[in-house]
Amino acid sequence: MSFRERLRADDVEAIRTLVAQTKVFSRAEVEIAVEVATAGLQSGEASGYHFLVAEDAGRLVGFTAFGPIPATAASWDLYWITVDPAGQRHGLGGRLLAASEARAAALGCRRIYVDTSGRVDYAPARAFYERHGYRREATLADFYAPGDAKLIYLREIGASAANR
Amino acid sequence: MSFRERLRADDVEAIRTLVAQTKVFSRAEVEIAVEVATAGLQSGEASGYHFLVAEDAGRLVGFTAFGPIPATAASWDLYWITVDPAGQRHGLGGRLLAASEARAAALGCRRIYVDTSGRVDYAPARAFYERHGYRREATLADFYAPGDAKLIYLREIGASAANR
Numbered sequence: 001m002s003f004r005e006r007l008r009a010d011d012v013e014a015i016r017t018l019v020a021q022t023k024v025f026s027r028a029e030v031e032i033a034v035e036v037a038t039a040g041l042q043s044g045e046a047s048g049y050h051f052l053v054a055e056d057a058g059r060l061v062g063f064t065a066f067g068p069i070p071a072t073a074a075s076w077d078l079y080w081i082t083v084d085p086a087g088q089r090h091g092l093g094g095r096l097l098a099a100s101e102a103r104a105a106a107l108g109c110r111r112i113y114v115d116t117s118g119r120v121d122y123a124p125a126r127a128f129y130e131r132h133g134y135r136r137e138a139t140l141a142d143f144y145a146p147g148d149a150k151l152i153y154l155r156e157i158g159a160s161a162a163n164r
Numbered sequence: 165m166s167f168r169e170r171l172r173a174d175d176v177e178a179i180r181t182l183v184a185q186t187k188v189f190s191r192a193e194v195e196i197a198v199e200v201a202t203a204g205l206q207s208g209e210a211s212g213y214h215f216l217v218a219e220d221a222g223r224l225v226g227f228t229a230f231g232p233i234p235a236t237a238a239s240w241d242l243y244w245i246t247v248d249p250a251g252q253r254h255g256l257g258g259r260l261l262a263a264s265e266a267r268a269a270a271l272g273c274r275r276i277y278v279d280t281s282g283r284v285d286y287a288p289a290r291a292f293y294e295r296h297g298y299r300r301e302a303t304l305a306d307f308y309a310p311g312d313a314k315l316i317y318l319r320e321i322g323a324s325a326a327n328r
Contacts, residue, residue, distance in 0.1 A: 028235045071192045073309035111306065138302035140316065142275065145237035152304065 001061075001092070003099055004053045007041045011053060014060035019082050024121050033080055036065050050107075052100050054083065054092060061087050064100040066112070074110035081114075097132055105157050112157060113137070118149035129153045165225075165256070167263055168217045171205045175217060178224035183246050188285050197244055200229050214271075216264050218247065218256060225251050228264040230276070238274035245278075261296055269321050276321060277301070282313035293317045 012034060019025055019033040039047040048070070054062035062083035069075045078100065083092045101112060114134065116125050130136075134153040143150035176198060183189055183197040203211040212234070218226035226247035233239045242264065247256045265276060278298065280289050294300075298317040307314035 026235060032234055070196055071190060072307060073312075075307055113304075113307075137304055138316070140277075140301055140318070143236060143239055143277075148237075152302070154304070 001054060001056050003096070004055060005051060005103070007037060007051050007053065009041060011060060011063075012037045012041060015063055015082075018060060018063070018084060019080075021085065022082055024125070033065075033082075036079060037063075040065065049079065050100075050103065052096060052103065054087075054096050056087075062092050062096050064096055066100055066104055068107075068109065069113070074108055076104050076109040076112050078112055078114040093128060094132060101155070101157055110157060112155045114153045116151050116153065117144060118151050119144075119147075126151065126153075165218060165220050167260070168219060169215060169267070171201060171215050171217065173205060175224060175227075176201045176205060179227055179246075182224060182227070182248060183244075185249065186246055188289070197229075197246075200243060201227075204229065213243070214264075214267065216260060216267065218251075218260055220251075226256050226260050228260055230264055230268055232271075232273065233277070238272055240268050240273040240276050242276055242278040257292060258296060265319070265321055274321060276319045278317045280315050280317065281308060282315050283308075283311075290315065290317075 015037045016030060016034050019030050025033070036049055037051075040049040040051055048067045049065050050067050052064045053060055063080065064078065065080040066076055066078045069077050078097075081093065081097060081100070083096060087093070101109075104112060112134075114129060116122055116129065118139065130153075132155070134155045136151055137154040138152040140150040140152070142148065179201045180194060180198050183194050189197070200213055201215075204213040204215055212231045213229050214231050216228045216230075217224055227244065228242065229244040230240055230242045233241050242261075245257065245261060245264070247260060251257070265273075268276060276298075278293060280286055280293065282303065294317075296319070298319045300315055301318040302316040304314040304316070306312065
């Protein structure tokens, strides 16, 4: 297993497949993931997106996309974190998250925000964030659709996070 | 005074001047407004941005930028609303806001979100939204910077808003 920061051309389709596989994401959300990866591939960090790709024997098995929120001092957004279902029980998500946080912290991030859904099928996602030091900072009822709230989670990271 | 939906090439610099004039926005925020206008000019509605420009004797005196939030059923974001300081005491902002809401509602919007700051110099902006039917839905402390919270306001609009 290795982590890589720079996207390659063949990552875009691998990311599409991975995100589609996880079931919870809508078709529109899969397209957003593909757009984010495409923008990162074409424009690098000028896209505003940073990536971390997890590879196992040359195969993409997880990725994160994160970046600074424009016009904020030190707030970053974790746009995506997805791991192969087979890797979800082996702590890959937690390692990918910690590595992404450390990378963001090294670049000046002090607050990481992540949006998720209040829907029942997102319970594992919410438990994942809560287990890794995120707390729910806000709830926007009916944001995604009637009965489907947006939850905003936050983790404050100190300078020490860069040294883990 | 007239309102126009389609951006023209010379609007971009007029928007830069207008936004810079209002003082509350940082240089980074002025650049974001220019980027939004440039994207709208180049790609039209495919940019995800809708605009309403207020003109007085051929001069741009206000504008809004708004659009559907990807992967939501009927939630829109009001990205920008700015009017010439001289117009602020004559209800231009309220008329521009109402016209933008009606346009969004006609396109399927049922919830309009707007982000603003908790800073003292944003008190007039907060009072403006509250006066026009927005309520504070969430507060993200220290989001923009230490002591500078992001406030998320929401107005729910019914089908009737399209008929105003």
